[in-house]
Amino acid sequence: MTGPVRIPLWGVHVTTPEIGARRSTVRVEVSVEGAPADVRVTVLDPHGDPVTTRRTAAGATGRAVLDLPVRSAALWFPDSPHLCTARAEVLVGGRVVDTVKITGGCDQHDHGPLGVVALDRSEERRVKLLKAAGFNALRTAHNPTTPALLDACDRLAVAFRDGREIGRTALRAAGARAALRLVPDVRSLTAGRDDLAHVLVEVVDAHGRLVPDATVQAGSEVGGAGELAGVANGNPYNVDSFRRPRHHTWHGRAPAVLRPGEQAGHVGLTVMAPGLRPATLTLAVESGKSE
Missing domain, CATH: 2.60.40.10 (Immunoglobulins)
Structure with missing residues (x-):
């Protein structure tokens, strides 16, 4: 204040x-x-x-x-x-x-393959990603801001403003593509339609480094207490369906979104691509509130 x-x-x-x-x-x-x-x-x-x-x-x-x-x-x-x-x-x-002195970013109002639907988990993830990237301010576009986004900004100390600055990071050259890696934003889910897990599918080399120029077609299989809510890759020229389990990576990455079912249990995701070691992820689906 x-x-x-x-x-x-x-x-x-x-x-x-x-x-x-x-x-x-x-x-x-x-x-x-x-x-x-x-x-x-x-x-x-x-x-x-x-x-x-x-x-x-x-x-x-x-x-x-x-x-x-x-x-x-x-x-x-x-x-x-x-x-x-x-x-x-x-x-x-x-x-x-x-x-x-503000480090800010401008973000669009949608959530990739989920479209413009405003779910609390997706709004919170948006703010967490910006915070992890070094931003402490946010400006959105087009549509009115949801209360969930504003609440997330309050909890994570992100101002709803604008600014200019760029962070710096050390870069290392990646080797040949060797495997897939799955990076979820949560470790458990709450049963019901309102929770989501955003899983980043990454193409990595033998040392686990991201291969930023890797474009591969990946196939996703989901089993257990959940379903595949959508997939994407951020490439504006790609015409892969958001709903089908096969999609291409772009700059070595592609997000997949899991939605839990109505019953508690576990939901599993396996992603495969030709010539690469597949990756598997299992998340608990709880009947109570997720962490």
């Missing part, structure tokens, strides 16, 4: 009117609500170290415009995507009362 003197939603606008190898200029416009206050903006380099800072009064209009010079900035290129961050702070009496 922010205080009475704060930066409102969408209250920071950043542009770069001048970009060069020796000198660049970052223009930051900040709106302030509540009372007259000072605004301090700091530009951080890709390592998080400050490179320049400016401070000015927001004035009676509640708006401050700051031009910050940056010398010898590490510019963004496809093979070297350097990113700087602008941090805006509101100060009253020399004390910081609000800060804006």
Whole structure:
């Protein structure tokens, strides 16, 4: 929760009117609500170290415009995507009362092969995936947001806002495709139509590393106390049916969604592809509430 003197939603606008190898200029416009206050903006380099800072009064209009010079900035290129961050702070009496630095993402309103149906488990999974990827803010599109999504954002500390920043991860080259791997988002299910298990089918090499260029046709078999609710792969040009058990991977992955039946027990999923070691998964279907 922010205080009475704060930066409102969408209250920071950043542009770069001048970009060069020796000198660049970052223009930051900040709106302030509540009372007259000072605004301090700091530009951080890709390592998080400050490179320049400016401070000015927001004035009676509640708006401050700051031009910050940056010398010898590490510019963004496809093979070297350097990113700087602008941090805006509101100060009253020399004390910081609000800060804006958001890592956000924009997400569509549907759930792949399930379409636009809004199930609580799918909404929670969407927020968990964003959180695991390093995001702490979310903006949706097209349709009104469901209460389940907002509740998940509250529980997982994801703000319903927007921002810009990209995380970094270490990459290792994958070997030849060798096997399939199943990664579920839950370990148990609750009997009934409203619970779901989202299982990520992955093509991996002999060391268990994802093979990102693998496109294979996988077949799914489901048995026990559940059914296959849908399959997909994210490829906009693929015409595989969402309902049939055979589908292709894209970038080495394809999701399969399991729905439990009305009775407790176990639901099993086996996925096979030519030339690859198959993968099998078994999930408990409980009559009580799942963990």
